[in-house]
Amino acid sequence: SIVFSGKMDEDTLEALEEALYTSDIGVKTTESIIGEVRKRSSKGEDINDVKKLVYDVIISMLDKSSGPVQVTAKPHVILVVGVNGNGKTTTIGKLAHYYMNMGKRVLIGAADTFRAAAIEQLEEWAKRTGADFIKNQPNSDPAAVAYDSYKAGEARGADIVLIDTAGRLHNKVNLMNELEKISRVLKKLNPDAPHEVLLVLDATTGQNALSQAKQFSRTSGVTGIVLSKLDGTAKGGVTIAINQEMDIPVRFIGIGEKKEDLQLFDPEVFVRSIFE
Amino acid sequence: DLSGKLESIFKTLKGQHRISEENIKVSLREVRVALLEADVNYIVVKDFINRVRDRAIGEKVFEKLTPGQLIIKFIHEELVRVLGGGTAEVAMQKGAPTVIMMCGLQGSGKTTHTAKLASYFRKKNKSRPLMVAADIYRPAAIDQLKTLGKQLNIPVYSEDSKDVTTICVNALEFAKENRNDLIILDTAGRLHIDEEMMNELIRVKEKIQPHEILFVADSMIGQDAVTTAAEFNEKLNFDGVILTKMDGDSRGGAALSIREVTGKPIKFVGTGEKLDEIEVFHPDRLAQRILG
Ligand SMILES: Nc1nc2c(ncn2[C@@H]2O[C@H](COP(=O)(O)OP(=O)(O)OP(=O)(O)O)[C@@H](O)[C@H]2O)c(=O)[nH]1
Numbered sequence A: 001s002i003v004f005s006g007k008m009d010e011d012t013l014e015a016l017e018e019a020l021y022t023s024d025i026g027v028k029t030t031e032s033i034i035g036e037v038r039k040r041s042s043k044g045e046d047i048n049d050v051k052k053l054v055y056d057v058i059i060s061m062l063d064k065s066s067g068p069v070q071v072t073a074k075p076h077v078i079l080v081v082g083v084n085g086n087g088k089t090t091t092i093g094k095l096a097h098y099y100m101n102m103g104k105r106v107l108i109g110a111a112d113t114f115r116a117a118a119i120e121q122l123e124e125w126a127k128r129t130g131a132d133f134i135k136n137q138p139n140s141d142p143a144a145v146a147y148d149s150y151k152a153g154e155a156r157g158a159d160i161v162l163i164d165t166a167g168r169l170h171n172k173v174n175l176m177n178e179l180e181k182i183s184r185v186l187k188k189l190n191p192d193a194p195h196e197v198l199l200v201l202d203a204t205t206g207q208n209a210l211s212q213a214k215q216f217s218r219t220s221g222v223t224g225i226v227l228s229k230l231d232g233t234a235k236g237g238v239t240i241a242i243n244q245e246m247d248i249p250v251r252f253i254g255i256g257e258k259k260e261d262l263q264l265f266d267p268e269v270f271v272r273s274i275f276e
Numbered sequence B: 001d002l003s004g005k006l007e008s009i010f011k012t013l014k015g016q017h018r019i020s021e022e023n024i025k026v027s028l029r030e031v032r033v034a035l036l037e038a039d040v041n042y043i044v045v046k047d048f049i050n051r052v053r054d055r056a057i058g059e060k061v062f063e064k065l066t067p068g069q070l071i072i073k074f075i076h077e078e079l080v081r082v083l084g085g086g087t088a089e090v091a092m093q094k095g096a097p098t099v100i101m102m103c104g105l106q107g108s109g110k111t112t113h114t115a116k117l118a119s120y121f122r123k124k125n126k127s128r129p130l131m132v133a134a135d136i137y138r139p140a141a142i143d144q145l146k147t148l149g150k151q152l153n154i155p156v157y158s159e160d161s162k163d164v165t166t167i168c169v170n171a172l173e174f175a176k177e178n179r180n181d182l183i184i185l186d187t188a189g190r191l192h193i194d195e196e197m198m199n200e201l202i203r204v205k206e207k208i209q210p211h212e213i214l215f216v217a218d219s220m221i222g223q224d225a226v227t228t229a230a231e232f233n234e235k236l237n238f239d240g241v242i243l244t245k246m247d248g249d250s251r252g253g254a255a256l257s258i259r260e261v262t263g264k265p266i267k268f269v270g271t272g273e274k275l276d277e278i279e280v281f282h283p284d285r286l287a288q289r290i291l292g
């Protein structure tokens, strides 16, 4: 955490710059924040006023972040995507718990048919939350599981269908094509599906998160972000650049490994943590 | 790209045919941006730039290179110097089983690389590896390692116990009976700030005395790399680093931060999800990647 001295000066600006950079806010966004601060503050100004100014500048950059999407369709289909290991499967467990606590009927579809024990892992989450569960043979077509999950959700009167996908690096064309096929298959069943495409981003990830957001958005039309692992020391500052450049809101944050460890994204809490 | 940027900087500055204080200052600003965008830690970048500046100012320009090319050369050399060094070899015991303990943050690739290492050493040294399922927390973690073990035809030790240290002790006993000469402990991902979980690893280390502790780090990690690596190193004094998911397109600057802050060598890189996608670390390749 950065300690700011009493008055606004070049040292203060440097301390501020360090706080922004070490939060993974990135070069371009940090420079525009510092630029705003230079423009709107004066030398010798009280540091608490400057802090408030920085706070306001960053909050205004997060103006496109908002709560969860209204669930209007039935079933409301949520496709969960993202690179390897950043928390998709665990997030689905948390989302199932979240929606079931609201009294919704939830069905989970195991469309990661590739990774070792991915289906078993997700099945455990379905058991822990009491959600319905659809799976197929390992190495079967993920799009077919997505299809079956939708159909089963419809038949069983599910309010929410959560579809888990295999982690994949966004620079792998064949894997991104596979993801795009899952969306296409869902669209054939229902032109509005998937109603939500949640990109899970790991809060410890650096600037690569921006290219992840761009590439996954190009392939699957990301409608929301879940920022996982915010219970660590990473601040997830690259979210600000993503919000600015791409208009994608952060829906939830992950703050642990249990089913309760999911919260709605609160931009104020997020920005405050950058200065802690 | 950085070399292009530096070339154009030197073209527009006076005295472009030699290195001067002014054109070093401007070009190092570009290098600083490149390193920050590559996820090198802010403080590490500061120190790095200062070292390169000192060298550049002191250097006589004999070479047939333009000043821009020379700056790039210094940066590249300094990167390779820092990234390399330290032995990339894993301490294989002669006449006794070797124990490797994997550790790291959640989702970094420990389980996958436990299997990759087992397969790698079986090929390279004709080892008889045993993998140990010491992650008793993550749903289906044991299943995951067992599945990988089946794919490779490498045995996996697991037991239905609530104490990780006991599991590891029993695994070593099993390895003796089973004549396994390489034992790799797959542990649960954990936060460096989770005192209880870090203490679990400290207890395993004290009881088992692994010959090699490998910190498994995701190559796309950002500024937080220094905090996590420093803490894991402080608590466990690990022997080396495995940098995973290098088949992605992150610049991998965190590797420089980890190396600077812990002084420990990067031993392997993971280059894919398949179990043969592991390579010995090449500092030169990563240096080029970090510079973009
Ligand atoms: N501390 C913490 N750990 C988390 C969080 N979310 C997930 N994890 C952990 O991160 C690891 C990876 O989670 P998974 O849910 O398997 O990630 P994934 O994206 O499905 O992984 P792949 O399917 O292999 O791509 C597990 O150890 C989880 O417990 C979080 O918010 N905080």
Ligand SMILES: Nc1nc2c(ncn2[C@@H]2O[C@H](COP(=O)(O)OP(=O)(O)OP(=O)(O)O)[C@@H](O)[C@H]2O)c(=O)[nH]1
Binding pocket: A084, A085, A115, A167, A169, B104, B105, B106, B107, B108, B109, B110, B111, B112, B113, B135, B138, B141, B187, B188, B189, B190, B244, B245, B246, B247, B248, B269, B270, B271, B272, B273
């Ligand atoms: N593309 C790619 N994926 C990798 C690599 N290493 C691991 N993965 C993937 O990353 C994800 C997480 O790998 P795991 O081995 O489960 O990670 P872990 O550290 O054991 O996770 P926890 O036990 O939950 O902490 C899986 O989807 C792996 O297939 C790599 O080098 N390249």
Ligand SMILES: [Mg+2]
Binding pocket: A088, A089, A090, A112, A118, A164, A165, A166, A167
């Ligand atoms: Mg998963």
Ligand SMILES: [Mg+2]
Binding pocket: B110, B111, B112, B135, B141, B187, B188, B189
């Ligand atoms: Mg694991």
